[in-house]
């Protein structure tokens with residue numbers, strides 16, 4: 251019996267839950283990324299590095315809600331902070347001091363953030379940051395990287411999962427490909443695409459659209475295409491070119507912020523953007539996002555300026571307390587060091603299994619994030635990563651599920667995420683199970 255069939259055999263209660271959910275929720279899931287064929291596992295409980303499905307199967311979880319659960323599941327410090335605040339009220343619709351304290355903690359980690367506003371999610375953070383950049387520059391053009399995902403807002407949902415054929419355009423001038431039905435062509439009319447780690451494509455678009463571009467939104471380490479770190483000198487060249495062409499640089503740190511270092515990519519790579527977008531880790535597992543940066547730009551936000559930013563749930567005390575507990579009590583310097591150490595051990599272990607078995611795969615890593623890429627050479631662009639052997643990835647995915655491991659987010663383009671709750675034992679156990687799965691894959695190719 252193959253891994254796919256074993257998975258179905260192991261998960262009859264999830265099958266029933268999926269059937270019931272599908273009747274009322276499209277696909278039976280809250281977000282397309284939660285779906286895989288024939289149905290995902292439905293989760294009952296979680297604690298630390300583990301989750302349990304409705305059939306009682308235990309999984310060591312490396313998806314960690316797409317890197318958001320940096321504290322691990324059910325963290326007691328955060329649970330206490332949320333519960334204490336819930337009794338005092340979840341939403342006031344009026345300002346509270348916890349949001350100011352959280353803003354100050356983020357500023358401590360990101361000295362380039364003079365001012366900040368909170369949202370509920372990453373998609374809102376990137377949407378408002380781009381609106382602000384457009385308002386400040388009075389230009390409409392937006393540059394983004396091919397394969398980069400910045401949330402599902404209309405103007406940025408372009409070229410996130412480009413085909414490998416010629417429709418994607420040449421390397422130096424990728425096409426803008428709309429990724430959803432229902433997006434008016436006008437919404438992406440001013441969205442232009444460049445290749446990651448490819449300074450020529452950036453310079454080409456900057457020259458071609460000179461005077462039209464408000465901002466370049468960039469995840470300094472790509473995390474949609476597996477983990478693809480920046481090549482040496484790439485980010486420095488990006489900063490120099492954006493300054494030369496008078497284009498604002500927005501660093502999208504929704505996934506890597508407060509994750510790959512206390513001050514995210516800005517701290518790790520030492521490049522100062524004009525604006526930063528955040529979410530995931532800063533909310534301690536609650537729906538909290540933020541965008542911030544230069545004072546002169548942030549002062550353009552209503553009520554100080556003409557760029558509107560509204561939201562019933564903005565800067566609410568519940569998420570602010572959860573974020574504060576996470577950043578100030580859970581994510582200590584020792585925890586960052588330990589997450590990095592375990593991640594390196596995991597990545598080196600995976601690499602040695604791959605080498606031993608002679609599989610056409612490699613491992614990429616940045617701090618606590620990383621994973622197997624089923625391409626022989628480490629990719630530097632999304633295009634290179636997208637050449638991965640998707641069939642082999644699929645076997646790996648179902649194989650690991652059968653062995654009680656959620657190895658990454660549920661797509662070849664995702665990565666593993668080590669949290670504060672993962673242990674040495676988790677890594678050793680996961681490496682043993684991975685070896686079994688990859689050995690089976692090796693025997694079938």
Ligand SMILES: Cc1ncc(COP(=O)(O)O)c(C=O)c1O
Nearest residue numbers: 371372373399400401504505529
């Ligand atoms: C880099 C990046 N930006 C933005 C988003 C969107 O965030 P959210 O899912 O909170 O809307 C994501 C989501 O994974 C992301 O990885």
